[in-house]
Amino acid sequence: MTTLAFLILFAAVVIGYFLNRHAAAQIRAHGTRLHSLVGFHGLYSALLIAVSGIVVILLWLMLQGSVIDRSVMASLPPGVLDGLDKGQTALILTEIKSIARGQVFGTPEEWKLAAAELLKERTAAARLAMVVIVALMSIALMVFARTRVSAEFRARHGVERIIYGLMIFCSTVAIFTTIGIVLSLVFESIKFFRMVPIQEFLFGLRWEPQIAIRADQVAGQGAFGVLPVLLGSVVIMMIALVVAVPIGLFAAIYLNEFASPRTRNIVKPVLEILAGVPTIVYGFFAILIIAPFLRSTGASLGLDVAPNTALAAGVCMAIMLIPFISSFTDDALSAVPRALSDGSLALGAxxxxxxxxVLFPAAIPGIVGGILLAVSRAIGETMIVVMAAGIIAKLTINPLDTVTTVTVQIVTLLIGDTEFDNPKTLAAFALGMLLFVVTLFINILALRIVRKYRELYD
Amino acid sequence: MTDTSPSSQTGAGFDWTSDAYRERLRKRRRSELLLRMAGLVSISLAIGFLMLMLGSLATTGYKAFTQTHVTIDVRLDPALVDAEDVAGSNWRRVMQAAVAEMFPGLEDRALRDVRAILSDGATFMVRDRVVADPTLIGSVLTIRVPVSDPFDQLNKGTVDRNTPEANRRVSDAQIAAFDQLVAAGRISTPFNWALFTSADSRFPELAGLKGAFVGTGYLLLVCFAIALPVGIGAAIYLEEFAPKNRISDLIEVNINNLAAVPSVVFGLLALAVFLNWFGLMRGSPLVGGLTLALMSLPTIIIATRASLKAVPPSIREAALGIGASRQQVVFHHVLPLAMPGIMTGTIIAMAQAIGETAPLLLIGMNAFITAAPSTPFESATTLPTQIFIWADSPERGFVSRTSAAILVLLTILVMMNALAIWLRRRFERRW
Structure with a gap:
């Protein structure tokens, strides 16, 4: 049905275009000068129909589901929802929906079957209504646009206004995305904090997000203290930085000051390749080479090395960060005015x-900004740690031990089932919120430092 | 101070050959050398890591590009193969008989061990062949089928024959039978086309990347179709039309910040909005494409703005001067001139999107799916999520297949980046 709606819309757009174009051409053929070219008259009609049609279809699809759900739930026989909380009500709705899809398990009650039937009917009716409305609206707009064709009609202005509006909409997509991220994180986190108190989340020392199947189970409560998880993120980030920062800095210094143009032309692209490798490749490299290597080295030294060490994940992440840090450092060094280094060299240094x-101290703000961005990347990096780090949260800073990170927990909590009514899945959103806030803070700080420094020499 | 080195003020009477000076000079040169060495070591470390990574992937991955096959003769006995219902016949019995014929004199249990040499998919390959051509019934069908994973590993030499039998996945009897097949010339290792032509499977020897290719293709299509127009529209507005005010500043800051938001957060957004609120299909390339479109928007906007900015103002002024409207100036003159730069930036953004994994895991694109999707609206996997699934699988054959899949992914990335570089070289104009 949705495809049909789009097809009708497409046909209306094409017809509207040629109708208006033809009408405008007719006027011109009679010797009257038009304000706008005939193509603009056609485009005016086409854009008018296309934009409003797409807006209607998208809005309809967005809202249709929840409206129908609500009406179906309202039509249930009185009494069946009494004494049920929100989660159980949602469960009944899910059951009705799966019955409507034809997946019947066991023998559901009579009223559920009736509700499923109703759901099917209303969905079909809504789809049909959408097609009819789109068709009617397209025809109405086509007629409207057609009546406006005249020698004086400023079709080009109309077209440009619509395109201007579209461009403004495009540039607000970024804002809507940010708003969407913040709202979805906040809403789900609030739900989570209703089940788990916020101080327990922020200051708890145990992270065991298991959900009890029976109420009397041992460890049935689950613990949602974020500190061990956060510590894991920090440990891996520190290992990555300790490895990556010196390598990145020295590489950039060499490339910037000592390397011949030929070396530069070879090494820079190689570092760019390193930067372009997808992080899942690094993750697989960690479990394929680095972790076994650390294990055997540890065993030969008599150390007990866990299979998913923080060290393996950290080293792998360091490799990913090297090109990032070196290119930032290189840029910062290049931005220092030539006069400074010329002066220093002339003095005999x-x-x-x-x-x-001279150069390095002058470039330090830019370098610090780059390193801060690297920190935020390291904390937000997901695939390397999902593959190479563990999933058990331990309050430890031993790099040879297994640690878990915020991103690993988000992924492991959300892989598989995603019912939005238990603290386990909602916890992922609380973690996401934490991650978003921390990385945003670091990014803003870093960008501010970099910008301030640029102004210094500009 | 002044009496020990009075001449150092002027430099005229300084003793350039004194030991103290030479010592200092040596120290300075040494630290210079140290700095150089540190730089060289760092660069070689970085390059070494890259080489090690590519090398280890290549050495584990190349094996997956061939697959051990065994040629078997299947007697299509009309008593066993029902001509009326070919697909429904007892094909297990047919295969059993074929194996028994190859190894005459083996008792039932030993025979069952030997049968494990054939992949589970062999039965279906024979069945499909006969279903396609029922006239074969009654004849002897000679067909080349893949061997199962342990024997593929045995043939490729990754199974050490000297390990104790209990620690091996293949028994001594099975190895003997396999060697018999080798001696009979029935074993061959042709190029593993199945890696590209079949979808995922629980059995490594049957698993391929077709589903992932199709899924990635649909995903990129959706991503491209949304990110490019929206990105260009936003960039044109911000670069050419936007008034300099707080709102424009806000949008700019927003785009820059969005570029640095961790990818997994976009996954959370997609989960809450696209899946939960809009009710789109979980794990579909449509949802994945939408998510990645939002992620690659900043890259495309920034690249587009840069190439719009590179078009000299004289072009705009000339067009305005002969009476074009501001939008005509942009769409008829500036945008076409900026197009090579925009396409370069877009291809690079798409290359980043191809390798993105974390948000796709959250929206369920890591499901086990044995058929390639036929539309962007059904569940699918993509190349990186397929890599993730295979990396998680315990079978030995999946290790080399994961590496092979990564090599394929990297090849695609290199090709896309090469295309971007070529576009830039070919069409870039210096003003």
Whole structure:
């Protein structure tokens, strides 16, 4: 039905275009000068129909589901929903929906079957209504646009206004995305904090997001203290930075000051390749090579190394961050005015002294900004840690132990079932909120430092 | 101070050959050298990591590009194959008989062990062949079928024959039978076309990337169809039309921040909005494409703005001067000139989107699906999520298949980036 609606819309757009174009051409053929070219008259009709049609279809599809759900739930015989909380009501709705899809398990009650039948009827009716409305609206707009064709009609202005509006809409998509992220995280987190108190989440020392199947089970409560998870993220991030920052810095210093143009032309693209490798490849590399290597090295040193060490994940993440840090450093060093290094060299300093005592200190704000961005990437990085780090939260800073991270927990909590009524899945949104806030804070700080520094020399 | 080195102020009477000076010079040169060495070591470490990564992927992955096959003769006995209902015949019995014929004199239990050499898919391959051509019934069908994963590994040398039998997945008797087949010339290792032509499977020897290719294709299509127009529209507005005010600033800051939001957060957004609120199909390339479109928007907007900015103002002024409207200036003159840069940026953004995994896991694109999707609206996997599924599978054959899939993914990425570079070289104009 949706396809049909789009087909009707498409046909209306094409017909409207040629109708208006033809009408405008007729007027011109009679010797009257038009304000706008005939193509604009056609486009005016086409855009009018297309934009309003697409808006109606999308809005309809967005709202149809919840409206029908509500009407079906309202039509249930009185009494069956008494004494049920929101989660159980949602469960009944899910059951009705699956019956309507034809997946009947066991023998559902009579009223559920009736409700499923009703759901099917109303959905079909709604779809039909959408097609009819789209068709009627398209015809109405087509007629409207056609009546406006005249020699004086400023079709081009109309078209440009519509396109202007569309462009404004496009540039607000980014804002809507941010709003969408914030709202969805906030809403689901609020639901979560209704079940788990916020202070327990922020300051708890145990993270065991298992959900009890029976109320009397041992450890049936589940614990949602985020500190061990956060500590895991920090441990892996620190390992990554300890490895990546010196390598990245020295590589950038060499490339910026010592390397011949030829070396530069070879090494820079290679580093870019390293930056372009998808992170899942790094993750697989960690479990294929780095983790076994650490294990055997640890065993030969008599150390007990866990299979999913923080070290393996951290080292792998470091490899990912090297090109990031080195390119930021390179940019920061290049942004220092030539006069500074020329002056230093003229005083007799060696290239190395110029670099370490003049260029590098001058570039430090930019470099710090870059490192901060690397920190936020390391905390937000997901696939490497999902594959290489563990899923059990331990309050430890031992790099040879298994730790878990915020991103790993988000993924493991949400893989598989996603019923939105238990703290387990909602906890992922609370973690996401935490992640979003922390990375946003670091990013803003980093961008501010970088910008301020740029103004210094511009 | 002044009496020990009075001449250092002027430099005229300085003793350039004194030991103290030479010592200092040596120190300075040494630290210079150290800095250079540190740089070189760092660069070689970075390159070394890349080489190690590619090398290890290649050495584990190349094996998956061939697949051990065994040629078997299947007697299509009319007593066993029902001509009326070919597909419904007892094909297990047919295959059993075929194996028994190859190894005469083996008792039932030993025979069952030997049968494990054939992949589980072999039965279906024989069945499908006969269903397609029922005239074969009554003849002997010679067909090449894949062997199961343990024997594929045995043939490729990843199973050590010297390990104790209990620690191996293949028994001594099975190895003997396999060697017999090798001696009979029935074993061959042709190129593994199944890796590209079949979808996912529980059995490594049957698993392929077709579903992932189709899923990634649909996903990129959706992503491209949404991100490109929206990105260009936003960039044109911000670069050419937007008044300099707080709202424009807000949009700019927003786009920059969005570029740095962790990808997994976009997955949460997609889960809450696209799946839960809009009720779109879980795991469909449509949802994945929408999510990745939002993620690649900042990249496309930034690249588009840069290439719009690179078009010199004289072009705009000339067009305005002969009476074009501001939009005509942009759409007829500036945009076509900026197009190569925009396409380069878009291809790079798409290359980033191809490798993105985390948000796709959250919207359920890591389901086990044995058929390629036929529309963007049904559940599917993509290349990176397929890699993730295979990396999680315990069978040995999936290790090399994961590496092979990564090599395929990297090849696609290299090709896309090469295309972007070529576009830039070919069409870029310096003004």
């Amino acid at each position: 060696t290239r190395g002294e110029t670099m370490m005592k």
